[in-house]
Amino acid sequence: MPKxxxxxxxxxxxxxxxxxxxxxxxxxxxRDLFIIQEGEIEIFKKSPLGELKLAVFxxxxxxxxxxxxxxxxxxxxxxxxxxxxxxxxxxxxxxLKIRRDPTFAFEMLQALSLRIKVSNExxxxxxxxxxxxxxxxxxxxxxxxxK
Numbered sequence: 001m002p003k004x005x006x007x008x009x010x011x012x013x014x015x016x017x018x019x020x021x022x023x024x025x026x027x028x029x030x031r032d033l034f035i036i037q038e039g040e041i042e043i044f045k046k047s048p049l050g051e052l053k054l055a056v057f058x059x060x061x062x063x064x065x066x067x068x069x070x071x072x073x074x075x076x077x078x079x080x081x082x083x084x085x086x087x088x089x090x091x092x093x094x095x096l097k098i099r100r101d102p103t104f105a106f107e108m109l110q111a112l113s114l115r116i117k118v119s120n121e122x123x124x125x126x127x128x129x130x131x132x133x134x135x136x137x138x139x140x141x142x143x144x145x146x147k
Contacts (some may be wrong), residue, residue: 005085011093017080024064026077031091033068036061039084045076056081062108068094120144 002023003016014037017023024030026046034041036059043055043063054076057063067074068091089097098105123144127137 009093009096011090011096013088015086015088017084017086019080019082021080023078023080023086024074026074028067028074028077029072030074031064031067031071033062033064033089033091033094034078035087035089036063037085037087040081041084041086042079042081043076044079062111065108065112 002021005014005016007013017039023034023041024032026044036057038059041057041061041063042053043057044051045054046052055063063078064074120141123140124137127140
């Protein structure tokens with residue numbers, strides 16, 4: 001069970017997780033943002049092929065941004081890998097943090113942009129290996145851009 005070890009300011013707390021412990025599960029309605037202070041987090045997505053590992057995040061990385069920024073249900077689940085210490089920022093605290101530290105917002109945007117770029121590159125590699133027609137590739141990429 002997670003253990004709160006520090007409540008910094010309003011809307012922020014530091015929480016410890018044990019190895020294998022869920023931070024959140026896919027479909028959860030929580031909207032907190034997490035910044036890893038120690039340890040690692042694995043992100044998992046359920047699929048017809050079974051549970052797929054989407055990413056591993058380390059010290060300094062953040063996750064939970066999709067639920068925070070878009071609302072709705074968690075797209076995937078997050079588990080601690082080893083003992084992990086997280087800074088948990090509740091939705092109301094996110095805007096306060098950006099106001100206090102505008103570079104935080106810029107660094108977050110840079111990281112999100114890099115994640116999109118890497119995802120697109122990986123998708124293109126898979127598409128090219130699968131010998132998919134150009135028209136289908138363009139259709140997939142347009143869907144990803146939200147059109």
